[in-house]
Amino acid sequence: MPDLLADLNPPQRAAVTWPTRHALILAGAGSGKTRVLTTRIAWLLSTGQVGPQAILAVTFTNKAAREMQSRLAAMVPVNVRGMWIGTFHGLCNRLLRAHHREAGLPAQFQILDIADQLSSIKRLAKNLAFDDQKFPPQDLLHFINANKERGLRAAQIDAYDSLTRRRVEFYAEYERQCQREGVVDFAELLLRCFELLQRNQPLREHYQARFRHILVDEFQDTNRLQYDWLKLLAGHGEPPREPGACLFAVGDDDQSIYAFRGADPGNMGDLQREFVIEEVIRLEQNYRSHGNILDAANVLIRWNPRRLGKNLWTAEGAGEPIRVFEGYSDLDEARFIVEEMTELIDDGVPPTQIALLYRSNAQSRVLEHELVRVGLPYRIYGGLRFYDRQEIKHALAYLRLLANPDDDTAFARVVNFPTRGIGVRSIDALQESARRLNTSLYNAAASLTGKPGTALARFVRLIETLRADTERLPLPEIVDHVIEGCGLRQHYLTEKDGPDRLANLDELLNAATVFTEEYASAVYDAALPVDGGPLAAFLAHASLESGERQAGEGQEAVQLMTVHAAKGLEFDVVFIGGLEQGLFPHENAASERDGLEEERRLMYVAITRARRRLYLSHAQTRLLHGQTRYGLRSSFLDELPKTLLRQLNPAVANVAAFARSDHRVAALARGSAPSDPGSAIADGLCVGQRVRHTRFGDGVIVAGEGNGREARVLVNFDRPVGEKWLLLEYARLLPL
DNA sequence: TCTTTGTAGCTTTTT
DNA sequence: GCTACAAAGA
Numbered sequence: 001m002p003d004l005l006a007d008l009n010p011p012q013r014a015a016v017t018w019p020t021r022h023a024l025i026l027a028g029a030g031s032g033k034t035r036v037l038t039t040r041i042a043w044l045l046s047t048g049q050v051g052p053q054a055i056l057a058v059t060f061t062n063k064a065a066r067e068m069q070s071r072l073a074a075m076v077p078v079n080v081r082g083m084w085i086g087t088f089h090g091l092c093n094r095l096l097r098a099h100h101r102e103a104g105l106p107a108q109f110q111i112l113d114i115a116d117q118l119s120s121i122k123r124l125a126k127n128l129a130f131d132d133q134k135f136p137p138q139d140l141l142h143f144i145n146a147n148k149e150r151g152l153r154a155a156q157i158d159a160y161d162s163l164t165r166r167r168v169e170f171y172a173e174y175e176r177q178c179q180r181e182g183v184v185d186f187a188e189l190l191l192r193c194f195e196l197l198q199r200n201q202p203l204r205e206h207y208q209a210r211f212r213h214i215l216v217d218e219f220q221d222t223n224r225l226q227y228d229w230l231k232l233l234a235g236h237g238e239p240p241r242e243p244g245a246c247l248f249a250v251g252d253d254d255q256s257i258y259a260f261r262g263a264d265p266g267n268m269g270d271l272q273r274e275f276v277i278e279e280v281i282r283l284e285q286n287y288r289s290h291g292n293i294l295d296a297a298n299v300l301i302r303w304n305p306r307r308l309g310k311n312l313w314t315a316e317g318a319g320e321p322i323r324v325f326e327g328y329s330d331l332d333e334a335r336f337i338v339e340e341m342t343e344l345i346d347d348g349v350p351p352t353q354i355a356l357l358y359r360s361n362a363q364s365r366v367l368e369h370e371l372v373r374v375g376l377p378y379r380i381y382g383g384l385r386f387y388d389r390q391e392i393k394h395a396l397a398y399l400r401l402l403a404n405p406d407d408d409t410a411f412a413r414v415v416n417f418p419t420r421g422i423g424v425r426s427i428d429a430l431q432e433s434a435r436r437l438n439t440s441l442y443n444a445a446a447s448l449t450g451k452p453g454t455a456l457a458r459f460v461r462l463i464e465t466l467r468a469d470t471e472r473l474p475l476p477e478i479v480d481h482v483i484e485g486c487g488l489r490q491h492y493l494t495e496k497d498g499p500d501r502l503a504n505l506d507e508l509l510n511a512a513t514v515f516t517e518e519y520a521s522a523v524y525d526a527a528l529p530v531d532g533g534p535l536a537a538f539l540a541h542a543s544l545e546s547g548e549r550q551a552g553e554g555q556e557a558v559q560l561m562t563v564h565a566a567k568g569l570e571f572d573v574v575f576i577g578g579l580e581q582g583l584f585p586h587e588n589a590a591s592e593r594d595g596l597e598e599e600r601r602l603m604y605v606a607i608t609r610a611r612r613r614l615y616l617s618h619a620q621t622r623l624l625h626g627q628t629r630y631g632l633r634s635s636f637l638d639e640l641p642k643t644l645l646r647q648l649n650p651a652v653a654n655v656a657a658f659a660r661s662d663h664r665v666a667a668l669a670r671g672s673a674p675s676d677p678g679s680a681i682a683d684g685l686c687v688g689q690r691v692r693h694t695r696f697g698d699g700v701i702v703a704g705e706g707n708g709r710e711a712r713v714l715v716n717f718d719r720p721v722g723e724k725w726l727l728l729e730y731a732r733l734l735p736l
Numbered sequence: 737t738c739t740t741t742g743t744a745g746c747t748t749t750t751t
Numbered sequence: 752g753c754t755a756c757a758a759a760g761a
Binding site: 362365623624625626627 | 752
């Protein structure tokens with residue numbers, strides 16, 4: 001046991017050996033968060049405080065869950081497979097499979113991924129004759145998901161306008177359709193599970209009594225519903241029959257970059273208050289980056305108000321200054337980056353230790369072009385995932401149809417693929433008759449089988465035959481038989497990109513084989529009934545785990561990805577490109593509530609990915625949406641202390657920018673934070689106000705900061721001028 | 737049924 | 752400027 005705690009620093013050790021009480025661990029970037037989490041579990045087990053069945057560990061990604069399992073397996077001799085370690089969705093799936101009857105779901109219920117959900121919504125919108133101009137399917141999807149993530153059913157939504165009322169009606173219809181089809185979307189998985197536990201007291205008490213320790217990773221990324229789910233399991237707010245579970249939450253509010261998806265970093269503060277956590281443990285020693293890089297990150301993030309507060313430090317030296325490059329154009333910037341990379345590689349830096357991060361995917365193109373031109377291998381994250389490939393989705397749809405004929409999404413996907421002469425007209429007619437009979441497309445098709453010669457009848461026969469032939473087969477053979485029997489393999493034999501797709505289908509077969517082995521070796525809790533069988537479990541696995549983002553393989557490649565994709569990773573050398581106003585921070589963020597703060601956290605995440613060397617680059621012009629845009633350097637650059645930076649190409653224009661940068665940093669040091677929108681700055685000027693300038697024309701005040709002689713405002717001037725910082729002492733601004 | 741042509745949109749996206 | 756998806760022609 002003592003060796004578990006060896007090499008832990010004092011706060012880490014305090015976290016690991018925290019008494020049986022709720023805990024909030026503020027874990028900075030690179031502070032050994034995962035290690036603390038897994039060691040905590042290992043410590044609880046090996047000190048004999050609880051058994052493995054009493055642990056519930058929740059993560060956001062399958063990768064994180066696997067990482068935790070494998071690390072834990074290396075620390076203590078337990079069957080980690082049988083433990084409840086998984087993603088929110090994975091664990092909810094497990095619970096719902098075990099208690100599907102109580103949850104009102106069929107044993108074979110299927111999980112819709114986001115693409116399935118969208119196609120389901122499109123189908124319904126068409127059936128209900130919803131105007132797709134007034135109600136774009138994407139909006140409906142967002143409306144439904146956002147509400148589910150807040151824990152709201154259609155009946156619980158307050159609709160004050162007719163548009164919202166229609167959306168609510170649609171939501172209700174969608175719920176009905178899913179229920180009839182026996183399918184659940186991602187958000188439903190959580191909401192259904194939450195409602196099940198809330199409604200079913202014996203079940204709730206069973207799990208509350210069972211899980212003595214609930215550990216949550218990346219707590220800042222939880223949404224309302226996930227937090228409520230945790231509270232429910234922890235028995236929070238209920239009369240204490242016996243002491244509820246201990247919630248051990250690890251997170252970093254500064255790395256919350258998914259608020260746009262519904263994550264609520266405010267949950268951290270809520271947790272602290274609601275669970276009465278008097279002492280927050282801070283893990284602030286960083287084992288990743290050199291001092292200058294950390295200092296830059298620390299200074300940058302201090303511009304955000306409402307932080308829980310944290311300052312990273314390292315035992316390592318300051319290291320190199322942060323390199324700043326200004327290109328004339330995006331191409332110039334790309335050339336610089338690629339040249340620099342080439343030099344680094346020549347100097348012996350492994351290409352895999354070099355990462356290029358950008359705010360948006362569109363930025364990768366110029367860089368890729370340049371990388372291809374000089375012949376530098378690269379690996380780009382963000383492509384298709386394995387289970388998202390069309391051939392895989394088709395094969396899975398056939399399997400889904402075998403498992404659950406009511407799954408209309410699966411039916412619609414494969415009814416005419418490979419083409420078998422069932423066109424739009426037949427489908428429309430089928431839709432209509434299914435709607436009339438209030439049944440699934442498959443049932444409607446089956447009921448039309450009076451005419452055995454029709455294409456539709458042949459399709460129904462095909463599915464029936466497949467089902468009958470595979471009924472008693474083990475999973476891999478089912479998959480093999482279906483791929484063969486449905487004609488997919490035959491179809492791709494003649495396609496131009498057929499070989500790749502066939503290889504992927506083989507890979508699916510392989511995945512089924514691996515899955516079957518794991519499934520057989522008691523992946524699931526022995527104490528739970530396993531309903532639905534291996535096929536349903538495999539299909540759920542395919543929906544919940546879409547596989548690694550496909551990337552150009554090749555071991556010796558530099559890594560390209562968005563900042564979001566880089567979260568949790570680290571590299572010796574990091575390039576952050578496109579640091580321009582409007583791009584990073586992104587212009588759309590300005591209109592969102594707390595948008596700029598999230599952008600800043602994103603920048604914080606980007607900076608803290610670097611171990612030894614960090615490059616920040618921007619370009620004066622950039623081709624965006626087919627037009628040349630003139631970008632100002634990112635305000636984030638100005639928020640970094642000049643002393644940490646080394647400008648690689650001192651362009652004249654930057655002298656002013658640098659002076660400005662010092663000014664802003666000085667203002668921050670004095671404690672005068674940038675103004676919030678709406679607040680008055682000086683002399684009756686406030687953010688959002690229109691003003692006139694003798695030289696620049698008219699514009700709107702976007703931000704303001706400082707006071708007295710140093711008070712200045714950021715004005716967004718009309719058309720050609722754009723954003724400018726102006727010192728109020730000198731600039732004569734006329735309020736309009 | 738497959739191909740062509742047109743038009744919208746375009747930030748990030750763990751499950 | 753490019754892509755993705757939808758509606759119209761062969």
